[in-house]
Amino acid sequence: MAQFNEMYQGTAVRAPYARLQDWVAAMPQELRSLKQAEAEALFRRIGITFAVYGEGGDPDRLIPFDMFPRVFSGAEWARLEKGIKQRARALNAFLVDVYGRGEIIRAGRIPGQLVWQNEAYEKAVVGFVPPKGVYSHIVGIDIVRTGPDEFYVLEDNCRTPSGVSYMLESREIMMRMFPGLFRENRIEPVDGYSEKLRRTLASVAPKKCKGDPVVVILTPGHFNSAYYEHSLLADLMGVELVEGQDLFVDGEFVYMRTTEGPRRVDVIYRRIDDAFLDPLCFRPDSMLGVPGLMDVYRSGGVTICSAPGAGVADDKAVYTYVPEMVRFYLGEEPILKNVPTWQCGRAEDLAYVLDHLPDLVVKEVHGSGGYGMLVGPKSSREEVERFRAKLIEDPGNYIAQPTLALSTVPTFVEEGLAPRHVDLRPYCLVGERIELVPGGLTRVALKEGSLVVNSSQRGGVKDTWVLAE
Amino acid sequence: MRLTVDHVTRYSYDHPVRSVVQSHRLTPSVFAGQQVIDWEITVSEGTKGSTHRDGAGDQVQGWTIAGPVSAVEVRVRGTVDTTDLAGVLRGHRETVAPEVYLRTTAPTRADVALESLARTVGDSDLLSLAHSLSTLVSEAIAYRPGVTHAHTTAAEALALGEGVCRDHAHALIAMARVRGIAARYVSGYLFAAQDGTPHEAAHAWAELHVPGLGWIGFDPANRCCPDDRYIRLGSGFDAQDAAPIRGVARGGAREAMDVTVAVLQAAQ
Numbered sequence: 001m002a003q004f005n006e007m008y009q010g011t012a013v014r015a016p017y018a019r020l021q022d023w024v025a026a027m028p029q030e031l032r033s034l035k036q037a038e039a040e041a042l043f044r045r046i047g048i049t050f051a052v053y054g055e056g057g058d059p060d061r062l063i064p065f066d067m068f069p070r071v072f073s074g075a076e077w078a079r080l081e082k083g084i085k086q087r088a089r090a091l092n093a094f095l096v097d098v099y100g101r102g103e104i105i106r107a108g109r110i111p112g113q114l115v116w117q118n119e120a121y122e123k124a125v126v127g128f129v130p131p132k133g134v135y136s137h138i139v140g141i142d143i144v145r146t147g148p149d150e151f152y153v154l155e156d157n158c159r160t161p162s163g164v165s166y167m168l169e170s171r172e173i174m175m176r177m178f179p180g181l182f183r184e185n186r187i188e189p190v191d192g193y194s195e196k197l198r199r200t201l202a203s204v205a206p207k208k209c210k211g212d213p214v215v216v217i218l219t220p221g222h223f224n225s226a227y228y229e230h231s232l233l234a235d236l237m238g239v240e241l242v243e244g245q246d247l248f249v250d251g252e253f254v255y256m257r258t259t260e261g262p263r264r265v266d267v268i269y270r271r272i273d274d275a276f277l278d279p280l281c282f283r284p285d286s287m288l289g290v291p292g293l294m295d296v297y298r299s300g301g302v303t304i305c306s307a308p309g310a311g312v313a314d315d316k317a318v319y320t321y322v323p324e325m326v327r328f329y330l331g332e333e334p335i336l337k338n339v340p341t342w343q344c345g346r347a348e349d350l351a352y353v354l355d356h357l358p359d360l361v362v363k364e365v366h367g368s369g370g371y372g373m374l375v376g377p378k379s380s381r382e383e384v385e386r387f388r389a390k391l392i393e394d395p396g397n398y399i400a401q402p403t404l405a406l407s408t409v410p411t412f413v414e415e416g417l418a419p420r421h422v423d424l425r426p427y428c429l430v431g432e433r434i435e436l437v438p439g440g441l442t443r444v445a446l447k448e449g450s451l452v453v454n455s456s457q458r459g460g461v462k463d464t465w466v467l468a469e
Numbered sequence: 470m471r472l473t474v475d476h477v478t479r480y481s482y483d484h485p486v487r488s489v490v491q492s493h494r495l496t497p498s499v500f501a502g503q504q505v506i507d508w509e510i511t512v513s514e515g516t517k518g519s520t521h522r523d524g525a526g527d528q529v530q531g532w533t534i535a536g537p538v539s540a541v542e543v544r545v546r547g548t549v550d551t552t553d554l555a556g557v558l559r560g561h562r563e564t565v566a567p568e569v570y571l572r573t574t575a576p577t578r579a580d581v582a583l584e585s586l587a588r589t590v591g592d593s594d595l596l597s598l599a600h601s602l603s604t605l606v607s608e609a610i611a612y613r614p615g616v617t618h619a620h621t622t623a624a625e626a627l628a629l630g631e632g633v634c635r636d637h638a639h640a641l642i643a644m645a646r647v648r649g650i651a652a653r654y655v656s657g658y659l660f661a662a663q664d665g666t667p668h669e670a671a672h673a674w675a676e677l678h679v680p681g682l683g684w685i686g687f688d689p690a691n692r693c694c695p696d697d698r699y700i701r702l703g704s705g706f707d708a709q710d711a712a713p714i715r716g717v718a719r720g721g722a723r724e725a726m727d728v729t730v731a732v733l734q735a736a737q
Contacts (some may be wrong), residue, residue, distance in 0.1 A: 019715040099524075100567060116568040123706075126524025127564040248719075249490055250533050252519040280492040280715045291717035292518060295531035299519030 004071065004147050004407040005419050016071040016467055017183050024068070024417060024451040025412075027184045032067075032412065035177055042173050064460035065170065068178070070409045070422055070442040074469035077188075078201060080143070080151065080426070083335030088139040088428040091158055091313045093329035096136035099126050099309060102326050110321045118318070119366070120311030122274060124281050126210050128215050128298055130280070131204040131431055135307040136314075137269075138164075138197070139428040143336065145407040152339045152404060154423065156322065159306050164427050165229035165442040168193060169234075171439070186468040188438035193427070197269075200431035201237075208252075208302045213266040215239045216256060220272045220288050227231050244272075244311045249292035254302045267303045268293075274308045277447040288298035300308050316365045316399050318341055339404065345396035353400040354391070357384050360450075362391065362400045375451055377403050406451055409462065411444055421445045424464065437465035470677030470697040471506070471735040472660050476545040476671065478714060479727045485537035488640060491515075494547050494656070494703035495713050496528035502554040502559035503700060508547035514538065526563035527703035536720065548735060549700050556686040558692025558701075570651040574706045575653075579643040580624035587644035598648060599677045599687060606641045607690035612646065614669075619708070634673045635708050637689040641675040642707070643687040652677040654711045655686060658700040661734040670730035673711075676704065700732070 002465050007017040027035075037405030043062055048457040072080070097103055099117050105112040115121055142154040173192050173437040175182055198215065205213035219230040221243055233242035237429025240256060270277065276286040281294035296302050312318065320341045326334040342349040343364075353360060358381075374387040382447065390399055426440035442451035442462040453459040480489070491512070497505050500708075510530070518531030534541055573579070578586065584610060589602040613631040625645040626636035638654050645652035648715070652675055659672035674688035675697060686695035703713030718724060 066697075100564075105566075110567065112568055117565050119568065119572075121564055123524060123569055126569075134556065136497070177540050248488065248520065249514045249531065250535070252531075279717050280490065284709065284715070290721075292492060292531050294517050294528060295492050297523040298523065298529070301519055 003405045003419070003421075004145065004150075006145070006407050006409045006422075007427060008410075016057060016073045016076075016278055016465075017191075019181075020069070020071065023178075023181060023184075029151065029416075030278065035067060036412065039067060039173055040177065042400075043169070046169060063166065064446055065173070066411050066444055066446070066460050066462045068410050068412055068417065069174065069463040069465050070424075070444075071411070071465045071467065074188075074467050077438055077466040079149075079335065079440075082142075083151070083438055084139075084141055084428050085434045086154065086330065086332060086335055087141055087156070087322065088136070088430050088434060089334065090322065090325040090329050091139060092134055092136055092430055094325045095158075095307070095310055095313050096129060096133050097329070098312065099128060099135075104325065107328065108109055109324050109328050110318070114317055114321075118312050118315055120274075120309070120315055122309035122312075124294060125298070125307065125309045131206055131303050132205055133420045133460060134308060134430050135310040137200055137204065137307075137430050139307040139430060140425050141336075142398065143424045143426070144404055145422075145424075146409075147404050151336055153322070153336050154339060155319060156314040157425075158310045159273070162226040162229055162271075162426065163425055163443075166461045167230045167427070167439055167441045167464065168232070170461055174463045179339060185465065186368050188466040188468055190437045190439040193437045194233060196429055196435050196437065197233065198237040198239070200429040200433075200435065201267045201269055201418070203432035204303050204305065206303050208301050209266040213468060215241045215267040215269065216247075216265050216267050218242055218244065218270040218272060218290075220276070225273070226271060234267075242273075244288045244290050247290045247293075249290060249296055251301065252301050253297060254290065254293060254296050265302060267305060269305045274311065277304070281420060314456065316341075316363060317345070320399075339401045342400040343399040344400060349390075350395045353398075357388055357391075359403060360400045361403055362387065362455075365397055365399060373452075375403065378449070403451070409442070409444065411462075413448075414448075418448070420448070421451055421453065422462065439464045452459075470551050470660070471548060471737045472509045472551060472586075472658070472698075472700060473548050473731075473733050473735045474545060474658055474700065475729075475731045477659070477729050478543045479542065480541045480543075480716070480718070481540050481725050481727075482718060482720070482722035483725075484720075484722045485539045486535040486718040486722045487722070488736070489534040489536070489538060489541050489716060491529045491532045491534075491543070491716035493530045493532065493543075493714055494527050494711070495543075496530070496702065497547075497549050498526060498558075498561060498701040498703065500701070501559040502552050502695075502697075504558075506548040506550060508549070509545070511542075511544045513540070513542040524563060524565040524628055525704050526561050529694055539722075550737075551697040551700065553696040555696070556685040557682060557721075558686065561684070563584055566653040567680075567684070569578065570653045570678065570706065572641070572706065574710070576582070576620070576622045576707045577642045577646070578624065578637050578707075579647045580627075582627055583624055583640065583643045583704065584647050586627070587647040595650065595679045598687075599645065599650060599679060602644050602648065602650075602677075603675075603687040603689045604692070605636055606644065607692045610637055610640060610689070612637075612690055613725045616690065628682065634669055634688070634690040638673050638675040639707060641677075641689050645675070645677050652676065653704045654707050655685075655701060655704045656708075656711045656713050657695075658698075658732045659691075660698040660734060662698075664672060670732045671713075671728065672699070673708065674699075687696060
């Protein structure tokens with residue numbers, strides 16, 4: 001499989017990477033090792049670590065950072081940006097529709113069963129239109145590249161996509177360590193993200209809110225793997241970071257306990273799952289949420305971001321229909337392509353998948369984090385056969401996709417620079433306006449040849465540059 | 470029939486709690502079979518919270534009770550005129566697609582026994598199938614209070630062969646879904662005449678969706694479809710989802726609950 005190297009075409013260097021060529025050439029091995037150690041120390045000092053559930057080991061393990069940046073030209077980004085915003089608009093239109101009249105189902109463009117019997121479809125919010133008609137306020141879209149102009153969406157994350165702190169910190173550290181690079185290259189800044197996020201959240205304040213909206217971030221607590229990110233975003237936005245027990249419902253509103261007494265809360269950027277939000281509506285044993293929250297939400301006393309129920313749009317089976325959503329709601333052709341996907345729940349698809357298992361990537365419909373998946377070409381025959389048994393037992397739980405020839409970006413390894421596979425997660429903000437900072441999180445599979453970039457599977461991160469035109 | 474309801478739920482805590490938050494589905498459904506004459510819900514020392522009608526057509530009302538408090542009394546009193554519609558939920562406004570109720574939950578999951586029982590009857594048409602399923606449940610689970618509890622599943626109740634209206638409803642829902650019929654749990658009240666039939670005044674039954682007719686109530690506990698002796702409050706996937714009162718007390722005290730319900734026929 002021919003792999004697209006984002007820096008080199010043969011021996012020629014692609015334009016966006018031109019100046020990095022000299023930078024690497026001018027950096028002796030000793031300096032590189034020194035800088036790598038410095039980067040790690042910086043990450044350690046700011047405390048950005050990534051704990052992974054169920055993996056054991058060091059919960060404060062550092063996520064590996066690679067100093068070699070990933071670069072997009074302004075023109076490349078402009079096209080990506082259009083595609084990302086288009087997709088975020090369509091996903092939100094879909095959510096408003098399926099909790100309303102369900103026109104796309106009536107029109108026969110998506111099977112009702114996929115939506116209505118989906119675990120992520122929340123009956124409790126049927127008939128409710130959140131402020132500004134937005135269900136998913138932060139849409140994280142995972143994109144891979146296979147050629148100069150070939151981009152594919154791997155999956156959408158409409159609930160609470162994490163990782164934006166790595167985008168911000170990677171940039172911060174690169175600027176600190178290599179200020180020269182930022183003088184020589186005209187790199188679009190990403191530090192506007194937190195202000196844009198704050199503006200987005202404030203723009204969806206509920207009708208009952210008069211005056212300047214009070215925004216909080218609701219975290220499950222410090223044991224959560226993304227806690228660092230929750231506190232960083234709260235800091236950057238200048239809003240309170242709260243846990244469920246810091247909030248309470250009184251009458252028609254939600255309040256937070258402060259040293260100066262209760263303070264009304266208008267917008268909750270929650271980083272906990274729907275099931276834990278409110279024991280009076282969802283899981284009755286949840287200690288993380290706020291009892292009575294959903295009653296306040298449904299009557300317009302508070303806004304919850306992302307809106308409960310948003311998860312039905314990023315289900316891996318629903319994913320197949322996102323291009324259809326773009327056509328149906330926007331009347332446009334999708335700019336970003338989907339990866340061709342087989343639904344193992346369909347008999348003819350399953351037959352194909354079983355016949356081609358060693359060539360395919362198979363994922364759980366509700367899985368995330370790179371767990372419970374099969375990468376056919378990278379698996380032993382036994383692994384494939386073990387997976388085949390699981391697949392036959394519960395085919396509806398799986399989708400399959402061809403193994404894509406993911407693009408590579410030069411990455412520092414023991415022996416020097418070597419190509420490693422990357423993906424990209426930009427964070428699209430949807431409120432009164434749709435905004436996207438030029439950049440995102442580039443994840444890199446540090447293991448040679450590996451296609452799995454998840455941080456839970458030995459993936460690292462890179463700074464992502466968008467060059468000003 | 471004109472029915473009056475007096476329904477009192479008392480919660481007491483072994484030491485005062487900091488606060489109590491509740492969510493109520495305690496208002497009669499709006500449909501052709503019932504008309505509210507008067508209806509009042511009071512919560513001792515409670516502050517009325519927000520209210521909304523949800524997608525299933527239920528009136529949902531939040532309440533908060535500031536602590537310290539060691540007892541809470543929820544009292545529902547009212548009068549409703551009811552009409553016998555042979556179980557059909559006519560004129561009920563709701564926006565949730567019936568197909569949503571094909572999803573199973575822990576208490577309504579069919580095991581092998583429920584599944585094979587559900588498959589013992591033919592399906593000449595959906596309505597007779599629904600009736601047959603309801604009869605099967607009546608026969609398979611005898612009414613006996615005290616043997617099951619709030620977390621008993623339909624499968625467990627069937628294995629036991631005994632249970633209360635909650636278990637009957639869960640079993641019927643599980644079996645209906647096996648046969649591809651959307652089904653849901655309904656909570657409400659039942660006026661029982663002095664004819665010796667077993668009853669629970671705070672009652673529950675199931676609704677099955679028959680395309681063309683809509684939602685139809687079935688009460689396997691009483692071997693009938695809800696008529697003018699029934700008052701419908703709200704619905705859900707299962708008993709917990711359809712509970713008339715859901716609440717949380719903050720403060721870690723042990724909670725005791727005492728319920729009295731009187732449903733009487735009133736002179737018109």
